[in-house]
Amino acid sequence: MPALGADMTAGRLIAWLKRPGETVTRGDIIAEVDTDKGVIEVEVFTSGVLEKTLVEPGAKVPVGTPLAVIREAGGTPAPAPTPVAVPTPEGRAPVSPAARRLAAELGVDPAAVRGSGPEGAVTLEDVRRASGKGVRGERMRQAVAAAVTRSKREIPHYYIGHTIDLGPVTTWLAEQNRDRPVARRLVHSAVLLKAVAVTLRDFPELNARWVEGRAAPIADINVGLAISLRDGGLVAPALHHADRLSVDELMSTTLDLVERARAGTLRSSELSDPTITVTILGERGVDTVYGVIYPPQVAIVGFGKVVQGAWVVDGGVVVRPLVRATLAADHRVSDGHRGALFLAGVADRLREPGRL
Amino acid sequence: MTRDELRQAVLGVLKDIAPEADLSRLAPDAPIRDQLDIDSIDFMRFLIGINEKLHVDVPEADYQKVASLNGMLQYLGDRLSA
Numbered sequence: 001m002p003a004l005g006a007d008m009t010a011g012r013l014i015a016w017l018k019r020p021g022e023t024v025t026r027g028d029i030i031a032e033v034d035t036d037k038g039v040i041e042v043e044v045f046t047s048g049v050l051e052k053t054l055v056e057p058g059a060k061v062p063v064g065t066p067l068a069v070i071r072e073a074g075g076t077p078a079p080a081p082t083p084v085a086v087p088t089p090e091g092r093a094p095v096s097p098a099a100r101r102l103a104a105e106l107g108v109d110p111a112a113v114r115g116s117g118p119e120g121a122v123t124l125e126d127v128r129r130a131s132g133k134g135v136r137g138e139r140m141r142q143a144v145a146a147a148v149t150r151s152k153r154e155i156p157h158y159y160i161g162h163t164i165d166l167g168p169v170t171t172w173l174a175e176q177n178r179d180r181p182v183a184r185r186l187v188h189s190a191v192l193l194k195a196v197a198v199t200l201r202d203f204p205e206l207n208a209r210w211v212e213g214r215a216a217p218i219a220d221i222n223v224g225l226a227i228s229l230r231d232g233g234l235v236a237p238a239l240h241h242a243d244r245l246s247v248d249e250l251m252s253t254t255l256d257l258v259e260r261a262r263a264g265t266l267r268s269s270e271l272s273d274p275t276i277t278v279t280i281l282g283e284r285g286v287d288t289v290y291g292v293i294y295p296p297q298v299a300i301v302g303f304g305k306v307v308q309g310a311w312v313v314d315g316g317v318v319v320r321p322l323v324r325a326t327l328a329a330d331h332r333v334s335d336g337h338r339g340a341l342f343l344a345g346v347a348d349r350l351r352e353p354g355r356l
Numbered sequence: 357m358t359r360d361e362l363r364q365a366v367l368g369v370l371k372d373i374a375p376e377a378d379l380s381r382l383a384p385d386a387p388i389r390d391q392l393d394i395d396s397i398d399f400m401r402f403l404i405g406i407n408e409k410l411h412v413d414v415p416e417a418d419y420q421k422v423a424s425l426n427g428m429l430q431y432l433g434d435r436l437s438a
Binding site for chain 2: 174177178181182183185187188189230231254255258259283284
């Protein structure tokens with residue numbers, strides 16, 4: 001059971017998507033698990049043959065529990081851990097009267113609900129989950145609460161801000177978008193994400209994880225994009241290797257992530273891999289974001305609203321589209337001076353968006 | 357396509373973007389984005405959905421015209437009958 005965040009302790013296996021005997025390739029989706037962050041697709045990190053599954057659908061197991069044994073191509077199987085004993089549902093799952101009543105209220109067919117109770121019984125929570133109402137947001141709220149509480153308790157944050165002239169970006173975007181079909185059009189976010197990702201190459205101390213009392217820089221730059229869900233939750237899935245993606249690729253990947261975050265079909269690696277988070281909160285008039293670092297990450301970059309403001313150029317005042325970029329970073333790992341250089345680097349790159 | 361069919365099509369796309377919203381309460385002349393809390397990424401998804409369903413590609417220069425539901429219906433009606 002993969003850990004999909006600092007504070008995930010357990011997950012429930014929903015279904016196997018591969019059967020024993022089937023060949024699997026690194027990156028394949030082999031199972032679905034239900035977690036505080038919604039239903040997540042679990043990928044394999046090795047290629048070979050799925051020898052056997054160790055956890056039955058419906059079972060809730062702690063993080064770290066082996067889910068299956070995969071015989072690596074040309075090798076011996078990975079050591080088989082102790083299987084977890086779970087009841088196997090036989091025939092039609094029982095439904096409690098309360099669950100049946102709720103199912104009727106919510107317009108859910110109880111026979112079509114996958115039960116997670118004893119002997120596969122359909123519980124109230126199963127019915128609520130099947131209806132798509134309530135539960136996911138509630139549980140995600142708890143997961144966010146645990147992560148931010150740990151962050152504010154353990155991480156000594158420092159905060160700095162830098163106002164950036166987005167004139168060049170706005171002009172460049174208008175030129176780019178003029179002749180593009182809607183599905184290929186760009187928004188500011190894609191350019192901001194690219195500038196952050198490329199600048200991080202020079203600031204490994206911000207692209208790191210705090211593990212066992214020290215910072216471990218991460219070679220890959222996987223930018224977690226904070227996405228608020230409409231039922232009240234928050235996820236920050238990774239744009240893998242964001243520094244190597246073009247602005248176009250970042251745009252299409254962002255659209256895909258938002259779509260799947262809302263649908264509840266993010267992949268395990270997308271939730272476990274971010275090395276830094278970017279949160280773009282300007283849509284409702286926020287000028288300045290004071291971010292909370294998502295542990296074990298060590299930094300979060302925020303962007304506020306793009307506003308028309310007074311800007312001094314060559315001693316004269318002009319009106320320019322401005323954005324406030326902020327950095328909240330772990331002071332155990334980096335200092336304000338380095339953070340300031342990082343934000344200045346982002347601002348520099350946004351002066352020439354065509355070169356990003 | 358009648359205006360009512362257009363309205364159903366547009367509301368159908370909006371329902372995909374904001375499934376929890378009660379679209380019957382949408383004020384037809386006020387900005388959709390403010391009413392449904394739709395950000396720039398979701399607005400793109402809305403326009404991509406409109407393009408897929410109705411084959412009308414709204415250029416960036418016309419975003420102001422399609423900000424409200426009535427604006428969008430008027431715009432689509434004009435484009436489709438042109």
